[in-house]
Amino acid sequence: MSHDFMNTKEVAQYLGIHEKQVYALIRAGKLPATRITGKWLFPRQVLEEWIESQARSALQEVREKTKEVSGALLAAGSNDPALDMLLTFLGNRRNTFIFTSTVGSVWGLKTLGEGKTEVAWCHIYDPQSAGYNTPAVVKPYLGDMPYVVIRLFTREIGLLLPKGNPVGIRGLPDVLNGDVRWVNRQVGSGIRIFFDNYVKKAGANPQDIPGYGEEVYTHLEVGLKILSGQAQVGLATVAIGRMLELDAIPIMEEPFEMIVPKASFFTTGVQAIIETLNSHSFREKVALLGGYNFTEAGRISYAGV
Known part of the structure; x- marks a missing residue:
């Protein structure tokens, strides 16, 4: 074909x-x-x-x-279990409503740049600096818009595997040998960008990876594909592995951030997000997931044009 x-x-x-x-x-x-x-x-x-x-x-x-809904915010971008808990918490406890669409980090930035949304959830890997959400990967989508990058949390990302790791996977290199079935994230997601860069750097052909062409849109879907036996390995938050009682090999910690126009930083909705992230009641609930670090929650990672 x-x-x-x-x-x-x-x-x-x-x-x-x-x-x-x-x-x-x-x-x-x-x-x-x-x-x-x-x-x-x-x-x-x-x-x-x-x-x-x-x-x-x-x-x-x-x-x-x-x-x-008066005062509601429209957001788009990446997906995360802790983010889901945050949005629910905001609606129930703060009467702050954020309507979000899970379209991946890249599409989150595109819609923000086009003025269709007010918040982008983002974790785009920059292969040149090995950082995340740098001006080099953000500005092409936002143009001349003055924007602020705000740290929500860092999270553990790992290889999710069936319980007991029956195929004996030890790390990402084992995914490239063509012997295990991969479950992929959609084009434009932060996980997909990281993995594609890894494959390219390793000099491997992605088409030689079984399951590479099959895409899912959330971390939970990655876990469910493995739990059901439709795939043997995939990249997702370690928290999803714990929830589904899958094995997980931690690969990295990455920042998960929100990007907003500078003019929106002091709005009620954005400030409610920052305050909730640092509240004891929210931290206590999200701690049950495991694999998250909120030490820098609310910190401005970048502010500029």
């Missing part, structure tokens, strides 16, 4: 759905496809543009809902 086109099976793997659902989407006219010699084919570029348009539609729907 040409790299420019995908068949129904490849599209099903790419979208993380059953092949029958692909045919249903074609019949409903909701999936871009063309029929050649009796077979449905999908231009890869058109399919990727369709996925982006679906993300835009989801964000617009959430934006309409925020208009109905």
Whole structure:
């Protein structure tokens, strides 16, 4: 199959759905496809543009809902279990509502730069500096917008494995040998950017990694794929491994941050996030997850144009 086109099976793997659902989407006219010699084919570029348009539609729907709630913030970007707890805590305890769309760090920055959101949840790896959320990786999406990067927490990221590590994985190099099935994160997610840089630096061909083309959108989905036996290894927060009673090999600690326009830093919603992160009641609840460090919560990592 040409790299420019995908068949129904490849599209099903790419979208993380059953092949029958692909045919249903074609019949409903909701999936871009063309029929050649009796077979449905999908231009890869058109399919990727369709996925982006679906993300835009989801964000617009959430934006309409925020208009109905006074003082609500619209956010987009990365995913994290502690972030989910934070948003729930804000709604229940502070009457502060943040509507968020899980579209990955890159899309979070894109929508912020386009003025569609007010907050981006982000953890983009910069291979040049080995840092995260540096101007080099943020500014291309925000242009001349003055912005502030605020540390929420650092978290442990690791390789999640079935209980007992039956295939004997010792670290990331074992993923590249083609003997284990990987579960991948979607293009534009911070985890995907880190892993793709690792693969490139190692001189490996990603297409030689079983499961590389199958993508999921959250850390929980990574864990569930492994728990169900559909994959043998994937990168996610160590906290998800604990929740699902999977084995985990810690790989790194990385910062998880929010990026907001400078003009929004002192707004009620943004300040409520910072205050809640440093509250004893929230810290006590999130400590049950394990694998998080809130020492620098609320610290400004970068402020500039």
